Amino acid sequence: MTPRDEIRTNEVAVAPPVPGDAGLVFVGRIATPWTERTDCPRQGRLDGPDCRIEVFEPWVAALDGIGRYERLEVLYWLHRSRRDLVRQSPADDGATRGTFALRSPVRPNPIGTAVVRLVAVDGPFLTVRGLDCVDGTPLVDLKPDRTLFVPLAPPQPGDFETGPAAS
Template sequence: MSNQQEISMSSSISLNPVGFIRTGFSEVRQCPKSSRRNPDQCQLEISSPYADALLNITMASHLWVLYWLHHSDGTALIRRPRGDEAARGVFASRSPNRPNPIGLSAVELIRRDGNVLMVSGMDCVDGTPILDLKPYVPIEDHQPTAQIAWQP
C-alpha cells in the first residue's frame, strides 16, 4: 500500500447534513424495501444556509438524494437476504447496515415550496439527515445494459 493510500485509509471524513427527510416512518421496519416501492410523497427540508443551492432545482424532474442511515450500527459486512438468496457482502447489496451507512435514492421531484421539496420515492425513517442532492440526468445516469444476478 502506498503512503497516499495509508493516509487516506486512516483519515476521517466529516459530513454535515444539508437538511432532513420527513417521511412519516418512525421505525426502520416500517420503511419500504426500496424507494421505488414508495409512491407516497414526503418532504426534503433543506436547512436555511443551503436554500440558495436549490436555485433552478425544478429544472430536474428527478433527483438523487444521498442521506445518512443514522439507525445503522455500521458493523455488518455480510448480509443474508430474506428467502433463498445467497449471502453477499454489503458492498454487493443495498443493505442499510454498512460501514459507511450512506443511502441513495432516485426520487421524483413533485414541487418546491421555498426550502422544502416534495418528492415521491423515499425509503427511510423520518428525520434522516440529507447529505446531498443531485439532479438525475437521464442520458448520464441510465445504464441500459446494467444487470444484477438476483433479479431476472
C-alpha cells in the same frame, strides 16, 4: 419484526477502524410517513407517498434551479444502521453475501441513495416521491438525476476516452 441490529446466522461483523479522514455536513432533514425501519419500503418507488425534504440554511440558496428537473438523486445518511457487518443475511436464512454486493442500509458509511420524482419546491422544502427512509433521516446531498442532466461546463478530454471494445 425486529430492527436490523441483531447478528443473524452466518453474518460476520468486524471491528471498524476509527473514523478520521472525512467529515459530512448534513444539509437538511427528510420527513417521511415511516417512523420505524421495519415500516419503510425496501426501495422507494416513484409512485410512493409524498415525502418532504427540508434544506437547512445556509444551503437553501443551493436549491436555485432544482425545479427544472423532474427527478432528483437524493443521498441520505441511514443514521440508525449498524456499520460493522461485512457479510449479511438479508433473508435471515443462513445464506450470506458481502455488504458491497447488497443495498442494505448496514454498511461502513451508511449512505442511502434514491431517485425521486420532484413534486413541488416551496422555499426550503421539496416534496418528492420515491424515498424509503425513516422520518428524520439526515440529508447528505441532492443532485439532478444523471439521466436528465447535461453538463454545463465545457467538455474535457476524458469525456471522449473509451476503453477497449468489449469481447
